[in-house]
Amino acid sequence: MVSLGCPKNLVDSERILTKLRSDGYQMSPDYAGADVVLVNTCGFLDSAKEESLEAIGEAIAENGRVIVTGCMGKEAETIRARFPDVLAVTGAHQYEDVVGAVHDAAPMPPNAFLNLVPESGLKLTPRHYSYLKISEGCNHRCAFCIIPSLRGDLVSRRPDAILREAEKLVEAGTKELLVISQDTSAYGVDIKHHPRTWHGHEVRAHMTDLARELGGIAPWVRLHYVYPYPHVDHVIPLMAEGLVLPYLDIPFQHASRSVLKAMRRPANEAKVLERIKGWREICPDIAVRSTFVVGFPGETEDDFRYLMDWLEEAQLDRVGAFRFEPVEGAAANALPDPVPEEIKEERYARLMELTARISAEKLAVKVGRTLDVIIDAVDAESGGATGRSEADAPEIDGEVHLRDAGHLAVGDIVRVAIEDADAHDLFGVPA
16 A cells, blocks of 8 residues: 555554455555556646655556545546556546455465454554544635535534444554544534534534543643644643643745735734634633745735744744645635745745744743653664653654653653753654
C-alpha cells in the first residue's frame, strides 16, 4: 500500500487494509513481495496529482500489478492514458470497489487460513496515536477547492459508531485521538444532530457533544479542520477543563475581506480576532494553528499587508502557508488578475519570516515551564527522545527534544521541564 495525501486518505487506507486483512490477505513490506500494489492517491493540487502519478509509475516499474484508488480516481482517463497497464481505478472511499479489485487481481486460494484482525483494525500510524474520521465530504464551495467534487457533500457518521471506534483504538494502545474530517465543525448538520444512545445516555451528533465524550475515552483528544462557527466557542471550556487538548486547527486561508469574498469564504476577520482573544481568556494555553494562501487571484499588496497586520495581531501559534496553485476544475481558475509567480514567492517568504518570528517569541515564553509531552521516539543509546507538547500535532507542527530520556517508552505522556527553544521546537528534560 502506498498512501498519499492527507490524514483522511490515511484513514481510508487503514479501512481498506483492515477489510483485506480480514479476508486473509497479508501486507507486503516492499514491492517485490507483493502480488498487487494499491496506490491511494491525492488529487487536491496539481503538484499532488503529479506526485500521485509518479507513485503510480514507480509501482508499475517496480511491480507491474497496480490498483489505483483515492481522490485522483475521479480522473481515471488521465491515469489510464499515462499508465494503460493499471488493473483498476476507483474513487475516494469506495472501499468495496477497491477490495473487489484486489480479489480479482490476486484471488485468495480456496480454504485459505484467515488471520485474525485486531478489533481496532489495521493502522498506518504508530500505535500511540490514531486518526478518527467523523464524516466524509464538505458542504462548502470554496473557489480554490475541488474536494466536494472529489468526495461529495457532508456525510456524518453516527456518534455511537465513532465512540465505539474510539474505545477500540484506546483499548489497542492509542493515547492520542486526532479528530479529522473536511469540516469538523459541521459534524452532524446533515443528520440534524440526531442523538444516539451510548452507554446508557444520549449523545447528539454534534462537535461539542462528541468532543466531551471522546475526552472521557482517550488521554489526549485533538481537533483538526475546525471552521470558526459560533458553537466552536462551547468547545473552549472543555479545553480549560482538560477534556480536550487546548489546540484548534482552523483553516482561515486569508484575512482581507476582498480576498475572502473571492475565495467564497466568510469575511469576518475582525470578529475572529475578538473570538481568539476570548478563547485565550478562557483557556490561556490554547494553541491556534492555521493555514493561509498567498497570491490568490486579485490579491493586491494592500490585501497582503492587511493579512500580515492581522497575523501580527492574531499571534497564531502555528502557521502553514501555500502559494496559490490553480487546480483543474476549481472556480478560482477563471478569476481575473492572477498574481505573478515571483510576487507569490516574495509574499510567501515575507509571511513565513513573520510567522517564524512569532513562533519563536511564543515558544521562548515556555522556557522554564513544565509541560506534558507525548513521546514519539526514543534513542536508548544516546539517551535522547522526541515528543510533542499539547500544542503540537504529529508531522505538521513542532517537536520537543529531550535529553536524559532513554528510560522512556514510545507513547508515554510525561512531564518535561523546558530548557530552551528555537523558532519551531522546544528542548527539555523529563521532570
